[in-house]
Amino acid sequence: MINWSNIKEFNNSRNTDLVNSINEQKLEQKKIVVLFEEKMKIFATERSIESSLDVLNISIQLANIRGNLIRSFEQYTRNLEEEIVKLNRTIEKKR
Numbered sequence: 001m002i003n004w005s006n007i008k009e010f011n012n013s014r015n016t017d018l019v020n021s022i023n024e025q026k027l028e029q030k031k032i033v034v035l036f037e038e039k040m041k042i043f044a045t046e047r048s049i050e051s052s053l054d055v056l057n058i059s060i061q062l063a064n065i066r067g068n069l070i071r072s073f074e075q076y077t078r079n080l081e082e083e084i085v086k087l088n089r090t091i092e093k094k095r
Contacts, residue, residue, distance in 0.1 A: 018076055025069045032062045 036058045043051040 015076070015079060018072060018079070022069065022072045022076065025065055025072065029062065029065045029069065032058060032065060036062060 036055070039051065039054045039058055043055050
């Protein structure tokens with residue numbers, strides 16, 4: 001996996017918060033995945049309504065975190081695209 005905090009930041013003010021958000025969401029996702037695996041083991045042995053609801057709740061949390069990550073990566077991609085366009089314009093002007 002990419003460590004987003006090590007990427008050289010472009011347009012510093014706009015991306016620092018975004019990179020921090022991505023890193024936080026990745027850490028939260030890792031924690032939720034571990035919890036999900038634990039709850040799935042419990043559900044696999046108990047097959048109770050409570051354990052089923054626990055797994056459902058955690059899977060909803062995981063889906064929300066992943067949705068947030070996708071939106072963050074999409075924004076980061078848009079920012080990168082904008083920078084590429086700017087660089088291409090600069091190159092064209094120099095030619």
